[in-house]
Amino acid sequence: MAGGGKGGGVVRRAGEQLLPWLLPLGLLAVWELAAATGWLSARVLPAPSDIALAFWTTLLDGSLPRHVAVSAERAVKGLLIGGGLGFALGFLTGALKPAEILLDSSLQMLRNVPHLAIIPMVILWFGIGEEAKIFLVSIGVLFPIYLNTFHGIRSVDRGLVEMARVYGLGTAALYARVILPGALPSILLGVRYALGIMWLTLIVAETISASSGIGYMTMNAREFLQTDLVLLGIIVYALLGKLADTLTRWLERRALAWNPSFHTALETAS
Amino acid sequence: MTALLQALRRLPLPRSVAVPSPSVTAALPRASFERARPLELRLDGVVKEFAGRRVLDGLDLTVPAGQFVAVVGRSGGGKSTLMRLIVGLDRPSGGRVLVDGRPVSGLRPDVRLLFQDPRLLPWQRAVGNVGIARGPGWRERALAALDDVGLADRAEEWPSVLSGGQRQRVALARALVSNPGLLLLDEPFGALDALTRQEMHRLLRRIREEHGFGAVLITHDVAEAVALADRVLVLREGKIALDLDIGGPDQRPDESAVAALEARILRDV
Numbered sequence A: 001m002a003g004g005g006k007g008g009g010v011v012r013r014a015g016e017q018l019l020p021w022l023l024p025l026g027l028l029a030v031w032e033l034a035a036a037t038g039w040l041s042a043r044v045l046p047a048p049s050d051i052a053l054a055f056w057t058t059l060l061d062g063s064l065p066r067h068v069a070v071s072a073e074r075a076v077k078g079l080l081i082g083g084g085l086g087f088a089l090g091f092l093t094g095a096l097k098p099a100e101i102l103l104d105s106s107l108q109m110l111r112n113v114p115h116l117a118i119i120p121m122v123i124l125w126f127g128i129g130e131e132a133k134i135f136l137v138s139i140g141v142l143f144p145i146y147l148n149t150f151h152g153i154r155s156v157d158r159g160l161v162e163m164a165r166v167y168g169l170g171t172a173a174l175y176a177r178v179i180l181p182g183a184l185p186s187i188l189l190g191v192r193y194a195l196g197i198m199w200l201t202l203i204v205a206e207t208i209s210a211s212s213g214i215g216y217m218t219m220n221a222r223e224f225l226q227t228d229l230v231l232l233g234i235i236v237y238a239l240l241g242k243l244a245d246t247l248t249r250w251l252e253r254r255a256l257a258w259n260p261s262f263h264t265a266l267e268t269a270s
Numbered sequence B: 001m002t003a004l005l006q007a008l009r010r011l012p013l014p015r016s017v018a019v020p021s022p023s024v025t026a027a028l029p030r031a032s033f034e035r036a037r038p039l040e041l042r043l044d045g046v047v048k049e050f051a052g053r054r055v056l057d058g059l060d061l062t063v064p065a066g067q068f069v070a071v072v073g074r075s076g077g078g079k080s081t082l083m084r085l086i087v088g089l090d091r092p093s094g095g096r097v098l099v100d101g102r103p104v105s106g107l108r109p110d111v112r113l114l115f116q117d118p119r120l121l122p123w124q125r126a127v128g129n130v131g132i133a134r135g136p137g138w139r140e141r142a143l144a145a146l147d148d149v150g151l152a153d154r155a156e157e158w159p160s161v162l163s164g165g166q167r168q169r170v171a172l173a174r175a176l177v178s179n180p181g182l183l184l185l186d187e188p189f190g191a192l193d194a195l196t197r198q199e200m201h202r203l204l205r206r207i208r209e210e211h212g213f214g215a216v217l218i219t220h221d222v223a224e225a226v227a228l229a230d231r232v233l234v235l236r237e238g239k240i241a242l243d244l245d246i247g248g249p250d251q252r253p254d255e256s257a258v259a260a261l262e263a264r265i266l267r268d269v
């Protein structure tokens, strides 16, 4: 009896693990079946097996890795340039009142321009070269990082700053040990928000004007009605977005380990 | 971790000035701190105004080196303002503040202020908070100071997991690490429960005997003032309304005398 109970527990636990997969797998099966019987035209939606095949062939001929690398390079360059600039501006306006008076209202005004609206201008300026895409991504990520850096620095506990002065910290030590760590949660929030904007901008920019990258790959495939490649591109975008988000979450957990709201997350992770 | 701490505690700690005399070492089986050079505090007609409103109105006071003074007074009576002047965070509108015979011209490491809230950096562990000023050998000195307040085994904890009393003890260790000659305490135990307060009183008394610093303690609690201080001042309307000698650590008043003293102070607050 006891043995039977134990076996039942194991079965139940396995069931609980498998249950969440039931619906997606079922859908996938129905989808595959519908495509195989011809009920679902490949022009509307290709079969999952076709997408898998497209993945395999583009992987083997090297075109998928090449496009992913090009897109990732644009994303990283744009993030570094725009994020770096946003951080520097936020730091400056957060730390120095004159800089805030000089810059903040202009930046707030620029922030209200949807950065994708300037694509026609950007194409006029840069053509469809690399600069256009990197410029757009930079503009897109600049503002969330600027705003969150500024806000983070401004909201550092004044009592802590006063304490640091009493304990003799110089300006450099004050920023390194008190102000920047205090602003970090807000800055990282800005980075996470910026990552979302980064992929979105890249998708739009690559779809409109590019000769390489995942966006180009899908647009090119559309012209030849290769829906399997289009869907593959969408999936790759989703995976890259997920990867970036996972990376920042990991970074947050490491950098903000002192924060009680991250303690539980850390404990479950390890 | 504990093994490492114990190993560190056995290491000879670098001491900057004097080697403690044999009698002091014998009295201290724990961390062997050098005794501070106690500093005298003098106020010479100190005036402080905020937007024309006079908060301190010509204070004259001499606190001999090593004396423990408690200051009681109503909320908003200018007690914290006085502390900020002594520690050098703010300048008087008139008169002079002298520490060790010299006018206060800025912050100095041998005058330390303990705030009402611990003000620990949440992103530094206890030991990192105590050694916030860094400098050579800071870690050993911070660990020794934590040992002194009884928190050697919590050195690697984040402040967020410590109790209120433990946090205030970390703050005390941070003040002690530079071996101050004058310690200013701005209602440091106000937010603690009664039992923890008593524990903190015992700790503060012991540490003061070890270190020999002078102290100015602000408190709302008259009993606390009488229990800890050698002398109690009442600050009222920007002036010293009462200056009461209670006696040093070895001549504490008995219970009935304490009650009489408390009644006398409360009448003047």
Ligand SMILES: Nc1ncnc2c1ncn2[C@@H]1O[C@H](COP(=O)(O)OP(=O)(O)OP(=O)(O)O)[C@@H](O)[C@H]1O
Pocket (backbone or CB within 6 Å): B050, B051, B055, B073, B074, B075, B076, B077, B078, B079, B080, B081, B082
């Ligand atoms: N920077 C400042 N600017 C203007 N007014 C101030 C400033 N600092 C203190 N004051 C005023 O000075 C008065 C005394 O303040 P202080 O903080 O010294 O009182 P306190 O005796 O410490 O009170 P509590 O017991 O409530 O802590 C208050 O009326 C306060 O509003």
Ligand SMILES: [Mg+2]
Pocket (backbone or CB within 6 Å): B079, B080, B081, B186
């Ligand atoms: Mg106060």
